[in-house]
Amino acid sequence: MPAILPKPRSSFAQTLENEGISLRRAEIETLQLNLGKLCNLTCSHCHVNAGPKRKEIMTGETMAKILAWYEEHPIPIVDLTGGAPEMMPHFRDLVDGLKDRNPAARIIDRCNLVILNEPGYEWVGPYLERREIEVVASMPCYSAENVNAQRGDGVFDRSISALKELNVRGFGQGDPKRPLHLVYNPGGAWLPPDQAALEEDYKRELKTHFDITFDRLFALANLPVSRFASYLRRNGEFEEYMELLVSSFNSATVEGLMCRTTLSVDWQGFVYDCDFNQMLGMNLRADDRPLVLWDVDPTSVVGKPIQVGEHCFGCTAGCGSSCGGSLA
Numbered sequence: 001m002p003a004i005l006p007k008p009r010s011s012f013a014q015t016l017e018n019e020g021i022s023l024r025r026a027e028i029e030t031l032q033l034n035l036g037k038l039c040n041l042t043c044s045h046c047h048v049n050a051g052p053k054r055k056e057i058m059t060g061e062t063m064a065k066i067l068a069w070y071e072e073h074p075i076p077i078v079d080l081t082g083g084a085p086e087m088m089p090h091f092r093d094l095v096d097g098l099k100d101r102n103p104a105a106r107i108i109d110r111c112n113l114v115i116l117n118e119p120g121y122e123w124v125g126p127y128l129e130r131r132e133i134e135v136v137a138s139m140p141c142y143s144a145e146n147v148n149a150q151r152g153d154g155v156f157d158r159s160i161s162a163l164k165e166l167n168v169r170g171f172g173q174g175d176p177k178r179p180l181h182l183v184y185n186p187g188g189a190w191l192p193p194d195q196a197a198l199e200e201d202y203k204r205e206l207k208t209h210f211d212i213t214f215d216r217l218f219a220l221a222n223l224p225v226s227r228f229a230s231y232l233r234r235n236g237e238f239e240e241y242m243e244l245l246v247s248s249f250n251s252a253t254v255e256g257l258m259c260r261t262t263l264s265v266d267w268q269g270f271v272y273d274c275d276f277n278q279m280l281g282m283n284l285r286a287d288d289r290p291l292v293l294w295d296v297d298p299t300s301v302v303g304k305p306i307q308v309g310e311h312c313f314g315c316t317a318g319c320g321s322s323c324g325g326s327l328a
């Protein structure tokens with residue numbers, strides 16, 4: 001009979017143990033729904049491997065089950081991501097359904113901006129304005145060269161045009177009903193700079209050159225997962241980047257890690273600790289069966305341990321990284 005080897009322990013788990021930290025779930029504040037891998041872009045840093053040819057997309061049936069669950073469990077923040085979440089055919093039904101069940105919910109659309117000016121998606125700007133959706137938009141730099149290198153030719157100009165439209169619609173002007181936040185991530189294998197200083201630079205440059213305003217900048221690290229991991233391997237930078245992340249471990253970031261307060265759900269309804277664990281197939285399980293959202297009572301996961309791996313060093317390096325920016 002073959003020997004059963006113990007599951008290898010990640011050095012991230014060992015690092016937490018050495019620091020005397022037990023990473024466990026707190027009360028769920030955010031329901032993050034990844035609506036699928038379909039996207040109009042194919043960015044080099046994408047941890048979802050999203051693109052225009054991907055077929056994985058949430059169906060109306062799955063959406064209905066999620067809405068039925070949400071009626072029982074109106075989690076205060078719902079964070080819609082993808083892919084391009086607006087490309088899910090039932091996007092508006094989903095948002096309307098969430099708003100009907102919890103009018104006070106803070107609903108976030110993780111928007112790539114360019115979708116606003118894709119043919120057939122002219123409804124996106126007016127809809128986000130009417131339903132008062134919080135927009136968190138990818139904008140990895142205020143220079144055309146860097147944005148186009150990471151996201152594709154012409155993306156910078158189209159992003160600027162979408163930001164101008166959002167400003168005209170009242171987003172990014174300090175109105176709590178229509179927040180507009182931008183997301184920076186590095187163009188390669190380095191950590192983000194100081195978030196507050198970078199926000200000042202973004203605000204100055206975008207105002208001076210394009211008369212664009214926004215509310216906050218979130219500086220995110222690139223996690224060594226999916227397309228960004230392949231990019232690192234192709235360039236022979238994977239080991240060096242991991243060494244940077246490991247040597248930059250900052251225990252002060254652990255308290256704010258998003259996995260402590262988030263339920264991450266994929267396009268089929270399966271549940272994870274975060275979007276990165278989702279991409280790595282690290283499902284929440286019970287009796288060795290992957291859980292779907294409608295199996296989960298959010299109070300029952302409080303205090304449960306979180307599944308970690310080497311990629312987690314990307315969230316704890318330096319100032320830390322989460323969907324809401326730096327952590328320390």
Ligand code: SF4
Pocket residue numbers: 039040041042043045046047048049050051082083084112138
């Ligand atoms: S990073 Fe965002 S916009 Fe770019 S391909 Fe991935 S999901 Fe699409």
Ligand code: SF4
Pocket residue numbers: 257258259260273274275276277306307308309311312313315
């Ligand atoms: S990748 Fe980050 S958010 Fe996800 S489980 Fe690891 S530390 Fe938590």
